[in-house]
Amino acid sequence: MAKAAVKKQHDGKLLEVRDLKIEATVYPPGEDPKDVTIVHGVSLTLERGKVLGLIGESGAGKSTIGLSSMAYGRGGVRITGGEVVLNGRDILKAGRGGIRKIRGREVCYVAQSAAAAFNPAHKLMDQVVEATVEHGTATRAEAEKRARALFRKLSLPDPDNIGNRYPHQVSGGQLQRVMTAMALCSEPDLIVFDEPTTALDVTTQIDVLAAIKDAIRDTGVAALYITHDLAVVAQVADQIMVLRHGKLVEWGDTRQIIKEPRQEYTNKLVSVHEIEHQEKTPGASPVLSVQNVTASYGGGMDVLKNVSVDIYPGQTLAVVGESGSGKSTLARAITGLLPPRNGSIAFNGRTLSNALRERTRDDLRELQMIYQMADVAMNPRQTVATIIGRPLEFYFNMRGRERDAAVAELLDKIEMGKGFADRYPAELSGGQKQRVCIARALAAKPKLIICDEVTSALDPLVAHGILRLLLDLQAEEDVAYLFITHDLATVKSIADSIAVMYRGEVVRYGSKSEVLAPPFDDYTDLLLSSVPEMEIGWLEKAIGGRRMASAGN
């Protein structure tokens, strides 16, 4: 009752952040610890029932600002200045007990990785109603009733019984919606969404996005929506705030930010980063020819079913599909990590042995791989020079000065200076790490490089740079790429031919222009229509127009 009265009093402004300053202590290796400022005096206001999108690259401070609305600093981060006024009072001064009363009751949080945010040992319902019951805003029975209504609203399957399942028994997209239900259950005034759809497949993302949008509209809750994807935030937010290096770049209505950005940085984010890529015609003989390959893990279900694709010298084949479609398994079969059960793989005119250990050193050298996660693809205890230099030593027997010169040349090729040779991976940024991995693959002078989602862990602008680099290197070295991705925008800018995979089968295969031209089969249509476009109202149009439900649903 008292809460309702408070609500009426402060109609209008719900959250006001004034001159927020956030600092952290960093411990650079070999140096004394020092304080760095992560957020430099950012202010924002949010009205009741509105959605504010916070966008920026990693390190822009968007999550840090979002979490400050709960007076929380993650990983040793300290809020050192400013005010966070929620419902008319500064919650930074509320003290430990006061904040505890606010969190989970007035502000709730939806994390990026739902799988990591749920306790695997408890049933979903127990976790969904926990905050509500804890704060005493409703009895357990009422809270469960409310939760079931929310499950229904978020179009979860079997809303009456899904609460009895454990987190591992529902899919990733469903879990993300259950977490949204958890946040809404205690009827808070504000929800902080921290990249809720980033970890999901495009086809699943669209469902979760639609569910979140409907839930926000129907419950009238206000939200801070944090993401690095402008196209996604354009679908849900009323206003958008662009951040960079912990400072405000631009703040305005969604329409204004997308249509008429006033700052150069915003313009860079908004403009579509399509690389004009002229499709090449297939050559005479393929460098890699995969024929009717069938493979499974440990004799279980077939993960690859009768897959046949060809890659021509100096060209790019993009393999597209959602997670679980067998894209990465195809890469493992080609590299020999997972010997196929049936079918053959011909490379450069000769048949490759199925198992890795039976392949010749030249076969290994000419077929290189670049991984999605650059930070675990490099030994953290080796310097960049060792990482890039090892293939040179190993395949070409280069030593000493000759090797160092070759390493310097490779560093030059990936647009990084000689000064990086003595760095360790921990001392590089995400984009630089991926560049070093590219250099390591190039060092072997390969004919084919398998790129497994190489840009999906990177910020859009950095990913754009990596794609350009890959294309330049292809022109220079005449190397072919097998490019595995779920991002169709990337495919358009890099591929010469495309294979669309769905549940272990190639459902559509051909040159880029053929595959991306109608008529589409149902799955390709779903994939294509699920890629968010930077256009207000795209979401409703896409949901209305599709012919098949996504698999993760």
Next chain:
Amino acid sequence: MFDLKNITPSAWVGLIVTGLFVFSAIFAPWIAPYGKAQIVGGVWEPMSSQYWLGTDNLGRDLLSRMIYGARTTVFIAAMATALSFSLGAILGFAAAVTGGWFDTIMSRLVDLLMAIPTLIFGLVVLSVLPSTVLTLILVMGILDSTRVYRLSRAVAVDINVMDYVEAAKLRGEGMGWIIFREILPNALSPLVSELGLRFIYAVLFLSALSFLGLGVQPPEADWGGMVKENKEGIVFGIPAALIPAAAIAALAISVNLVADWVLNRTTSLKGGRG
């Protein structure tokens, strides 16, 4: 990495005490006032300016025997630890990298060895074999290597699935490079802290064996044996047996302090330097 400024007080204590023991072990013949088996006075004489720690049950100088004892004890324990680490770590890493039947056979074999209590196993083996320094080192080293094997296999299994190890395998690297260049540097911090603990266990195990009469044989000096030789004196209020016992405890604690510090130093690094 080992910056003098960053050494904690407890680590200093550990380093100094350990250093003292190691120093006396290495330079025993030069710093011991008397020979190790030389009878210099009466039985169980009290501490005096001539015999700093008194004399033992046969009238030998206790300080000299303590110093020679440090030499035997530290040497055997160090060699046994070195053996158990090389054997355990290499086999453990190899099992993790190879997998399959090699891993299964090795791991079950180790389970079998570990199922038998170490002390009893040691007693049985040593009562059959002659108690020379070499057999002692071999028995202790092999028995201890089972523990090291378990730890290094567990650590290496986690590292083996990292993409950089897969990249090395795709490059065609041999087992040697994968074990020593990819896995070992990343498995070092848990192994280093284990090294300290295992050394202590080796000291305690050796002392126990000697106390039971199966370890170092007289007239060689070693702390466990010295406790045994002088234990009757306790009844008469003579502290000769307590001094080597105290030395064992002091060594155990000080090495642990050093190991703790090394562990703290290495785990705070994310990789890279150090």
